[in-house]
Amino acid sequence: MDRDTTLARYDRQLRRDARPDGPGVRVEHTGPVVRQTGPAHAWNxxxxxxxxxxxxxxxxxxxxxxxxxxxxHDLPFEWKAYGHDAPADLPQRLLAAGFAPDGEETLMAAETGRLDLDVVLPDGVELLPVTDEAGVRMVVEVHDRAFGxxxxxxxxxxxxRLAADPDTVAAVVALADGEPVSAARxxxxPGTDFAGLYGGGTVEGWRGRGLYRALVAHRTRLAAAHGHRYVHVDAAPTSRPILHRLGFTTLTTTTPYVYTPAGDVRSVS
Structure with missing residues (x-):
């Protein structure tokens, strides 16, 4: 995979030509900026x-x-800054304007047809597609336990999103003897080369047993079935070595800079 070509496609298809990621959300092109605005529970x-x-x-x-x-609009929001963005001092300018940096992550991508997807689940674990409110509650439970x-x-x-346009999102929960222990989205x-891997979290006690790899493989198969050439992920330091071993390539870094209106303690997810 050619890093520069893939990164240029990513920038064009998912950033410059971005489309809304849910109901009640709009993408706006204003001057040199492309931004998303929606309800408080959406990504802004x-x-x-x-x-x-x-x-x-x-x-x-x-x-x-x-x-x-x-x-x-009384909305906290992120300025999602990438390592190759200009100007080079943009992070310092965001900090001076009152933004707070979240943890730096690594943007990684892989071709769906080139990954090793032969991953075996641990004994007693099954994957459950999330299609309704009960499934979403299990995803939230896992994320609360895994990430705090x-x-x-x-x-x-x-x-x-599941209710309005289920063809644009899929989620899965790993159940161990009926207990939700891992989840991802x-x-x-549609119309792009990319599908995004988000929210891969595993509760303590089940980490290091292959569930993260299994959820990556499961979602990559879904992405390929929908015609996407690449899967991408904003990888935390703990995930990066696993993804490298699976065949992912590092494209750049990404850091969310968060701006919270005075008196608003909501976090941006």
Missing amino acids: GVLWSGLDGLDAAAVDAVVTDQIHHYTQ GDSSRMGRHLLD LDLV
């Missing part, structure tokens, strides 16, 4: 910013415009 933020060539004052003005847009915090907003957005973007 900047997907793309073509700031290359702008002087410092112009960059700061674009950042201020985005803050004004989301704060007038409150994943209810993510669950509400997932339920909205697949975002399918």
Whole structure:
């Protein structure tokens, strides 16, 4: 897989030409920025910013415009900055404007037809497709236990998407003797080469037993069946070595910079 070619396709198809990822959500092209705005439980933020060539004052003005847009709707939001984005000092400018950085992740991708998908589940574990509210509750339970915090907003957005357009999202829960112990989501973007792997989480006590690999393989098979050439993932440091062994290639880094309106303690998921 050619890294530069794949990254350019990713930028064009999923960032510059992004489409809404759920009901009640709109994607807006305003000046050099592509952003998504929706309900409070949806993902709100900047997907793309073509700031290359702008002087410092112009960059700061674009950042201020985005803050004004989301704060007038009382929405916390992310500016999703990638390691190859311009200008090079964009992270410092976001920090100066009041954004807080979340953990850096690694954008990785693989061709669906080239991955080793022959992964065996541990004894007593079965995969359950998530199609209804009961399944979404299990996803939320796993994420709360695996990552800490409150994943209810993510669950509400997932339920909205399953109800409105089930062909654009798939979720799966791993059950061990009926108990949900791992869960993950697949975002399918019709008309693009890419499908996204999100939210792969496993509860303590079941980590290191192959469930993460099994969920990656399961979702990759679904992506291939829907005609997607690539799967991509924002990998945490703990996931990166596993994905490398499976055949994923590092494209760049990505860091969410989060802006929270004064007095608003909601997190952006």
